[in-house]
Amino acid sequence: MLQFHKLFNKLIHMQYTIETIGTVCSPYKQKFGIARQPGLVPAAEICISLDKRFQADCVRGLETFDYIWVHFIFHGVLGEGWAPLVRPPRLGGKQKKGVFATRSPHRPNHLGLSLLKLERITTDSGVKLWCSGADLLDETPVIDIKPYIPFVEAKPNAAAGFIDGAPPQLDILWHEASGRQHLTEAFASLISQSIAQDPRPAYQNIPERVYVMNVGDCEVKFQIDENRALILSVLPMPV
């Protein structure tokens, strides 16, 4: 009877309310062009602004860690639901894997987890965590921050199924009329590193196609042929 009662408890479907603790300010204003994992685009700096409820005390000592776990909500796809099977881009979009065997944003609770390099913390106008190598969309709701603990979480020899290592990067060429000379070095790096990750859907290979990606306040146009990307133009976004 006790056993039955316990079993019954286990089947209860529980709900929890999660509150935003902060918000991301990111140069990525749309999903297309965001690296598929954190760390691949070191130039991608974001700022996490903690809610006013969280003062400097809440992050005391966090600056002594190199990396932080950022828990967030995939807010851009909340309306798109989830599916039991997904087609990871790493497998050319041809094989199906279970949603819990992937990091797909289309998952039951739309929870995301990114390991970001913590560059600095500022507390002069609210608590802000500045991180590099980010793969987060602008205005992403953050729901927790935790320190990275290498002795527990660094498992360099762990089997990683269908994810062997970082994908090969594209060579980047800038067209002479691209307007690169008007960009800061940091912004040009962000664009180069983002496109080097090959943002195309895995099943597309159309060399003549011009892709358009928004980064910061600019619209970037580029083409991809084999393992080379040609950046055609970087222009302020049309108003």
Next chain:
Amino acid sequence: MLQFHKLFNKLIHMQYTIETIGTVCSPYKQKFGIARQPGLVPAAEICISLDKRFQADCVRGLETFDYIWVHFIFHGVLGEGWAPLVRPPRLGGKQKKGVFATRSPHRPNHLGLSLLKLERITTDSGVKLWCSGADLLDETPVIDIKPYIPFVEAKPNAAAGFIDGAPPQLDILWHEASGRQHLTEAFASLISQSIAQDPRPAYQNIPERVYVMNVGDCEVKFQIDENRALILSVLPMPV
């Protein structure tokens, strides 16, 4: 004006509803005695039973990964709220650190994250994930499962602030009247490895004190003097 509107949006305090995707069955029935990090007690096997909504498709391919991230709710402390500053046991309970600089369960959203070794998956009566090295309380609500990706998440040389490495373990002695001969080797290992982590509050050092810990259906009594623990008895829980 656009800028102001954006700023205003960022200050909105959002709420999200999270649903349990599964539940933990663990030998740890109470907080006292649970390892403070996953991986420290390899003998601690748990089973995560996914909700009936999630069939075998949802975990297709997950068996090719060695480790999984388990997102869960610290349900045992939901009623205890959170505080901006906590006293990590690793610092002897004497120093205060910001809640986001620790893995304390007393955090705003009570979200937990554990890296567990995935031993096997069974799907004959619902989907069950069997994991070792767990630090999870029985009946913990699980809210997401993700594969561990070493090329992104293994950072063995990352600075880890006040968390240097695994804490020293206690030597374990079994009292001759402890009843060890009646235990399976696996259960005795679970008890030994759990107590070797020194479950005492960091600010306690009372050699004569008898501690009582529940593991599985047993009540374990032990004493700790310097770097040695003496297991006094392992008896079925009083009904």
